[in-house]
Amino acid sequence: MRVEAGAATDIGKVRERNEDSFLADPPLFAVADGIGGHRGGEVASQLALEILEQMSTNGKETLAERVRQANRAVFERSQADRQVTGMGTTLTAVLVQDAGVHLAHVGDSRAYLLRAGSLRQLTEDHTLVARMVETGEITTDEAEIHPHRNVLTRALGTEPDVRVDEQEVPLIEGDRLLLCSDGLTGMVTEAQIQAILEASVSPQEASDRLIKAANRAGGVDNITVVVLEVRDDAATESPAGDSAAAAHVPLPSGRTVRRSLIWLAVVIVVVAAGLFTGRAYLDGQWYVGVAQGRVAVYRGIPAAALGLHLSHTVFVSDVPATGAAALPLYANIADGLPAKDHDDAFAIVEQIRKDIAASDAGGPSAGGSP
Ligand code: MN
Numbered sequence: 518m519r520v521e522a523g524a525a526t527d528i529g530k531v532r533e534r535n536e537d538s539f540l541a542d543p544p545l546f547a548v549a550d551g552i553g554g555h556r557g558g559e560v561a562s563q564l565a566l567e568i569l570e571q572m573s574t575n576g577k578e579t580l581a582e583r584v585r586q587a588n589r590a591v592f593e594r595s596q597a598d599r600q601v602t603g604m605g606t607t608l609t610a611v612l613v614q615d616a617g618v619h620l621a622h623v624g625d626s627r628a629y630l631l632r633a634g635s636l637r638q639l640t641e642d643h644t645l646v647a648r649m650v651e652t653g654e655i656t657t658d659e660a661e662i663h664p665h666r667n668v669l670t671r672a673l674g675t676e677p678d679v680r681v682d683e684q685e686v687p688l689i690e691g692d693r694l695l696l697c698s699d700g701l702t703g704m705v706t707e708a709q710i711q712a713i714l715e716a717s718v719s720p721q722e723a724s725d726r727l728i729k730a731a732n733r734a735g736g737v738d739n740i741t742v743v744v745l746e747v748r749d750d751a752a753t754e755s756p757a758g759d760s761a762a763a764a765h766v767p768l769p770s771g772r773t774v775r776r777s778l779i780w781l782a783v784v785i786v787v788v789a790a791g792l793f794t795g796r797a798y799l800d801g802q803w804y805v806g807v808a809q810g811r812v813a814v815y816r817g818i819p820a821a822a823l824g825l826h827l828s829h830t831v832f833v834s835d836v837p838a839t840g841a842a843a844l845p846l847y848a849n850i851a852d853g854l855p856a857k858d859h860d861d862a863f864a865i866v867e868q869i870r871k872d873i874a875a876s877d878a879g880g881p882s883a884g885g886s887p
Pocket residue numbers: 550698699700738739776
């Protein structure tokens with residue numbers, strides 16, 4: 518099987534750093550979206566892909582074993598270096614084989630297969646909202662706009678061991694495979710993604726156009742895509758003995774900041790809402806953030822990054838913010854964790870307190886389920 522590849526990563530329009538990374542090193546392809554304060558996100562996504570790449574050159578290990586080693590490496594670095602404590606990353610990777618790919622996946626980056634005019638998501642998002650959809654609490658439409666939609670239930674590097682989703686994906690000529698970070702899927706609909714994949718003459722053109730589309734839609738997060746296209750072996754000469762791939766892409770990789778997609782979208786809504794209701798809208802918004810180094814309840818929205826002051830502190834708890842930020846679920850607390858209302862905000866503070874106590878006690882669910 519011959520595969521042609523394209524890849525691209527972009528900081529987007531809002532973030533200060535690119536915490537995404539990609540790997541396009543045939544027969545191995547991957548995207549990773551880092552999480553964590555300071556430079557943690559960048560370090561995590563790059564380190565995970567470095568480990569994956571090193572192993573591809575010598576490896577007898579399965580892809581899932583490589584992913585678990587990458588997990589351990591990120592976890593150990595995060596334990597050893599206080600600057601990057603609590604960092605983690607998503608990882609969606611494929612290894613091209615004779616008649617398809619082996620896919621390994623952790624987090625909320627995604628793999629899609631475009632075949633015969635239909636686009637199918639191959640991976641499952643390891644997010645709180647995906648779980649809520651599964652249990653019927655919310656619909657998929659509600660999940661797309663849910664304030665907690667980027668809270669991960671599983672990530673690489675946040676625990677000593679990680680459960681890795683794996684599958685074999687048989688491929689046929691003409692198939693296109695897309696790996697992408699949530700900076701694409703958060704901005705661009707699946708219909709648009711499909712249209713771009715179908716209209717592009719090469720995987721690299723598709724990659725560049727997908728990035729452009731996400732930026733045109735707001736580029737709220739870092740955007741990373743890898744596109745693979747299965748070509749006919751016979752039609753073009755493939756290098757002898759290379760069953761895998763001919764990729765025309767630069768080697769890794771990307772970089773950058775946080776993953777809280779949400780706030781820019783909220784700001785846009787507020788600006789729109791402001792035309793009608795002004796202040797009343799802000800007063801109805803609640804979130805949990807950090808004040809004076811402690812977990813705090815805010816009213817309004819955390820838009821300080823845009824130079825606006827659209828919130829005020831309602832309550833400062835005695836829960837240390839560093840304790841919360843060290844848990845994967847609350848790694849983004851400095852950016853604000855959205856709450857439904859006053860009571861929900863206070864409930865989140867209490868949940869954080871409990872989760873910190875559980876993790877201090879060495880409980881198994883350190884930052885696991887909310
Ligand atoms: Mn992201």
